[in-house]
Amino acid sequence: MKTRVTLRQRTHRAEVFKALGHPDRLRILEELTDGERCVCDLVDAVGSSWSTVSRHLSVLKEAGVLADEKRGLQVFYRVALPCVATFMDCLDAGLRGEPVEMRRCCC
Amino acid sequence: MKTRVTLRQRTHRAEVFKALGHPDRLRILEELTDGERCVCDLVDAVGSSWSTVSRHLSVLKEAGVLADEKRGLQVFYRVALPCVATFMDCLDAGLRGEPVEMRRCCC
DNA sequence: TTGTTATTTCGCATAAAAGCGAAATAGTGG
DNA sequence: CCACTATTTCGCTTTTATGCGAAATAACAA
Secondary structure (H helix, E strand, C coil): CCCCCCCHHHHHHHHHHHHCCHHHHHHHHHHHHCCEEEEHHHHHHHCHHHHHHHHHHHHHHCCCCCEEEEEEEEEEEEECHHHHHHHHHHHHHHHHCCCCCCCCCCC | CCCCCCHHHHHHHHHHHHHCCCCCHHHHHHHHHCEEEEHHHHHHHHHHHHHHHHHHHHHHHCCEEEEEEEEEEEEEEEEEECCHHHHHHHHHHHCCCCCCHHHCCCC
């Protein structure tokens, strides 16, 4: 069951990982696990400037990790790839060298 | 069952994701899913210079994604976090908007 | 010891990411 | 239309990543 990975696919995957490769962006994801939040909430949570948080959000959205929706004056972001959150718990366990149950891992 | 994520933990996670955020490093991971390989094999697979591939490997090893072992003149690398490979299949499906079975996802 | 092979480290140049304030944009209400 | 608020984009500087060749290191063989 070996699937060939195309360059295009690999580049896309790398883009997702790159988007996740920043502590503040992971912080944003944590904030969004409970549900959608407006940008103002995320600015509070992260503690950087509006422009910086906005850029983080656009990186995550561009990679397909988040989706956004404008309602009135505010823009609400939510997680578009739920498996990411579960994968991170798996990662933590893996990095500590603990065995991990398959079904607790992701998606 | 909400777990508080520490800054340290988040930074470590981000380091793993950053390490995975490069197409050539994902190519290396693909090469290693079948088992360990020496650096020379990976240089062939990736197509960059020895110094570049060696740096990619050290980034992945530093993040805890790979482990290495020296035997004779050669150094062999292998995957230290098997869940990463399964997660990527999950990612592909998620990015295409397909529903994904939980148990096929990782670890 | 000397030579040879496999790999890593160093030094440097170029490219990309991060972060911020200022300006721009887009809704909303008067 | 004007003012106000929420958010994004722009322009810029600083930091970090990438990639290469050259030099260094390590293990083995003669």
